[in-house]
Amino acid sequence: MALAPTPPPPAPQRPTMRHSSAFLLPSPAPGGGGGGDPDDDAATVALVVLNQPLPRFAPRLWSRAAVRVCADGGANRVFDGMPELLHGGQDPDEVRARYKPDVIKGDMDSVRPEVKGYYSNLGTKIVDESHDQDTTDLHKCIDFIAKNSSVANKSNLCILVLGALGGRFDHEMGNINVLHLFPNINIILLSDDCLIFLLPRTHTHMIHIERSIEGPHCGLIPIGMPSTSTTTTGLRWNLDNTSMSYGGLVSTSNIVEEDKVTVTSDSDLIWTISLKN
Ligand SMILES: Nc1ncnc2c1ncn2[C@@H]1O[C@H](COP(=O)(O)OP(=O)(O)OP(=O)(O)O)[C@@H](O)[C@H]1O
C-alpha cells in the first residue's frame, strides 16, 4: 500500500519587527519620537558620529539623542562641523558647548589633540583604545553603548550612526560588518543620501515608509550570507520565495510602492532606502 506523502514542515512563525524613519522628521510624528517602532514613543536614541562630513540633519538628531559618542576623528567633525552647519553668526564655542559629546572613543589616531583637550575640559569622557588594532572605531563605540552607557539596557534602543556611507569603501564595508556583528541591536547607518539597517532572519519585518523624507529607491541585499527564500510585499519588484546571493540575484534599484513594506527571509538581509534632500 502506498504511503501518503509527508507534508512539508510548516514555515516557521516569526514575530514581527517594526521599523520607521520618523526620527528624521523635522518634528516627530505622533508616537514617532524614537527609532525602531513608529508606535513606540519611548524609543531611546544613541548617536555615533564617524569621521565623515556631518549630514545636514546632525543637529536635530543630536538633540533627540540620549547619549552621543564620537568615534575617534568623528570628534573633529563635531568640533568643526556643528558651528558650520548652524551658521547664523553664532559663537563657535557657544555652539560647541551645546553640542558636547558624552564620549570620544577609538584608537585616537585621528582626533586632533586640541579637539580632544577641548572636550575633555568640558567633561567629555575620553576612552583611548589605541592598543586594539583589530576592531574599528565604530565597533568600539557600539561596544561602549552596549556595555557601559546609561542606555545599554533599554530594550527599545536605536543607535543612529552618522557618516557611515560614502567615502572609503573599506570603511563602508567595515561599518556594514558592524551591523552583522550586533544583529540584536537596532543600528541604523546614515548618510545625507541613504540609510541602511539589518533585517535579522529571526523576524518578519514591517517597514513603515516615511514618504516625505525617504524613497522611492531601495534595495534588499544578502551581504552576509546567501538567502534561499525571501518574500516581500510593497515593492515594485517583489520577491516570492526567491533566492538571492552575490553572484546571483540581489535586489538593487527596487522601488517602494506602498506605505508599508514587509520582508521575510531565511537569511539576515541589508535593507537600504534613499533619503530625499
Ligand atoms: N571615508 C569613510 N567612509 C565611511 N566611514 C568612515 C570613513 N572614514 C572614517 N569612517 C568611520 O569613522 C570611524 C572613525 O574614523 P577614523 O578616521 O578616526 O578611523 P581610523 O581608524 O583612524 O581610520 P584609518 O586608520 O583606517 O584611516 C571609522 O571606524 C569608520 O567607522
Ligand SMILES: Cc1ncc(C[n+]2csc(CCO)c2C)c(N)n1
Ligand atoms: C586581518 C586584519 N586586517 C586589517 C587590520 C587592521 N585594522 C583593522 S581595525 C583597525 C583599527 C582601525 O582603527 C585596524 C588597524 C587587522 N588588525 N587585521
